[in-house]
């Protein structure tokens with residue numbers, strides 16, 4: 098294993114991009130395709146009628162602000178890593194994970210709000226319009242959890258002084274993934290706003 | 294995610310200058326949880342062959358039912374147990390077998406078995422890399438596939454039977470356990486298995502693309518890549534873009550089945566009882582499914598394109614005709630394959646105008662397909678052909694692809710499809726163009742690269758017996774199906790003797806079943822040849838086919854890291870066969886132009 102990756106490290110790659118970074122972009126593309134499927138299914142299904150219109154939970158707006166903030170702190174951690182500012186790396190990563198967790202809790206509360214308004218995921222009174230909202234937020238939430246785990250791993254390695262200007266790859270990958278998850282949520286939020 | 298970024302610290306790598314200084318591997322690391330792409334390729338190959346026999350066996354079982362609808366099958370009781378009732382095959386089990394046959398063949402054999410084997414084996418060897426970008430992810434991909442296989446295999450032994458809604462698992466049938474037994478636990482396991490399968494395919498695909506883009510050896514520009522690598526590259530891209538969509542579709546189906554949502558269900562009465570689901574649309578599933586489903590058929594056939602191109606050029610001792618046109622047509626096919634999915638849905642009641650748009654786009658695919666066929670034939674034309682078994686299968690592939698492609702053009706016409714949809718005509722079309730053709734591509738690859746995989750040759754005599762028996766029986770099976778299909782004979786019917794119109798086809802169906810049994814038996818010749826040759830075959834030389842690509846510059850049995858010394862540098866494209874003025878009829882890619890002055894073209898003089 099170590100051998101294989103050394104090989105990658107030592108030979109400059111034919112594209113000039115680190116293979117892991119390249120792989121991450123490919124994974125991001127596959128996640129985009131998943132959501133493209135969900136959102137186009139949403140539109141197609143909505144066009145067919147029998148679609149229950151309801152108010153989006155108000156908390157979603159707050160969550161959107163939180164996740165945008167978390168992208169800012171993540172970027173700050175990354176920039177600090179480039180400048181070898183070790184304490185701000187840690188602070189940035191801690192803030193990012195706290196904000197990420199806050200976002201997830203917020204989304205959970207959003208679901209609670211939906212249930213209060215009698216919008217259910219399944220069951221005899223449910224309508225696809227509500228179920229779709231649960232699916233979009235749920236699947237995004239799942240990916241956000243994987244992102245959060247990644248941030249925590251990066252945080253742990255920064256506590257071991259393994260994240261600095263000569264060892265940027267991990268935090269770089271983490272930043273790309275985190276920004277992607279934020280961007281994905283922005284897309285979903287705007288999509289839901291427009292199609293509601 | 295995070296589990297894949299192993300050892301990203303540059304501080305350890307000066308310790309390993311030479312790649313052979315690897316710590317000793319125990320049996321587990323070497324053969325089971327290996328991260329060596331060649332071992333993983335063989336694992337996929339063995340798994341694929343296993344699945345092919347399971348899938349083939351199922352098809353023989355249901356061909357027995359179709360060929361001899363009045364017979365009693367008590368002799369099958371030892372194998373099928375409760376599925377034989379009073380000597381008759383249980384009708385729901387018939388549907389389950391058809392479903393499992395399709396699923397196994399399309400996904401487990403012709404996707405995982407074919408791409409898994411040849412992408413893993415050939416990509417690093419042909420681009421000049423020591424391994425895949427991430428050996429760990431690669432290993433994970435196989436073991437996730439293995440897990441998915443175990444789940445699917447176990448579902449075959451459920452009391453209620455495996456999934457029974459067809460390989461396309463259309464809801465509402467697949468969503469409602471009340472409708473058919475197979476939509477109970479069998480369908481749940483089908484979905485779990487497919488979800489794992491998709492994860493495995495994505496892990497693999499990410500790796501293939503990354504490797505091809507990033508790890509090519511010095512001199513190996515994209516336009517010097519063998520067509521196999523190009524084909525596998527497009528295959529991986531198609532998979533990366535389409536499998537996540539199937540995942541989404543499956544996820545919604547899981548929610549409908551287990552969480553009471555109504556994405557695909559609406560206004561359904563079962564046994565006089567109304568279900569509460571409202572607002573869903575089963576057509577939505579078809580859109581999502583075929584958005585994967587159509588690219589999927591090209592995921593199956595593109596690797597075969599690549600393997601066949603390579604084998605035809607090598608064994609015609611001629612450069613491939615239209616190298617760039619081959620790449621261009623694959624790009625065209627890959628792009629078009631995403632915009633034709635609704636040709637599977639012409640008769641779902643969709644807007645006829647939309648139907649004609651999809652008809653137009655569908656028929657355009659015939660153009661790049663024809664370009665490829667033309668190029669293969671032009672490569673064969675006046676070639677110095679060597680009829681190795683691999684070559685026989687490659688030529689067989691071209692024949693089958695033409696026969697099956699022609700019927701595609703007929704089906705692509707939305708008006709004709711009204712008559713032909715869901716008949717045996719469709720079955721004949723896709724078995725020729727996808728089923729049989731991709732199998733031929735796979736056989737072609739196995740026979741041709743066997744010496745590189747196992748260091749021995751397969752037996753050519755047995756090989757050509759295998760080829761002729763398979764080739765003839767494939768045509769004997771599928772040609773008659775066109776006729777009964779045109780007559781309207783519906784697919785997926787357990788028994789048709791009750792219909793006056795279809796009774797006259799009894800003899801034809803018996804004939805087809807006999808041919809199928811002969812064809813299936815021929816595969817045991819292959820199996821014997823394969824296993825025997827692994828242990829007892831004639832020892833291979835380093836480059837038995839006198840081929841140009843890099844894999845033949847490795848030792849007869851390449852070790853971990855592929856090349857013992859430095860990786861060769863590439864100077865030329867892979868198709869310098871029978872170049873005028875050259876001393877031999879092939880010039881490997883790693884021979885510099887300075888060594889071949891007598892054969893260099895004027896444009897190549899500056900490269901000397």
Ligand code: HEM
Pocket residue numbers: 461590591593594636637655656658659662698699700701702703704705706710713714715719722723726727728
């Ligand atoms: C000339 C190019 C082709 C055209 C125009 C074409 C057209 C079609 C059409 C219109 C159908 C739907 C028929 C129906 O259900 O009524 C169909 C079915 C199918 N085609 Fe093709 N096809 C072409 C090539 C291929 C290739 C290259 C493959 C695979 C490698 C393939 C695999 C399939 C499969 C698997 C189905 C049936 C799926 C099912 O219903 O279970 N086709 N084709």
Ligand SMILES: [Cu+2]
Pocket residue numbers: 586587590633634636637
């Ligand atoms: Cu299609």
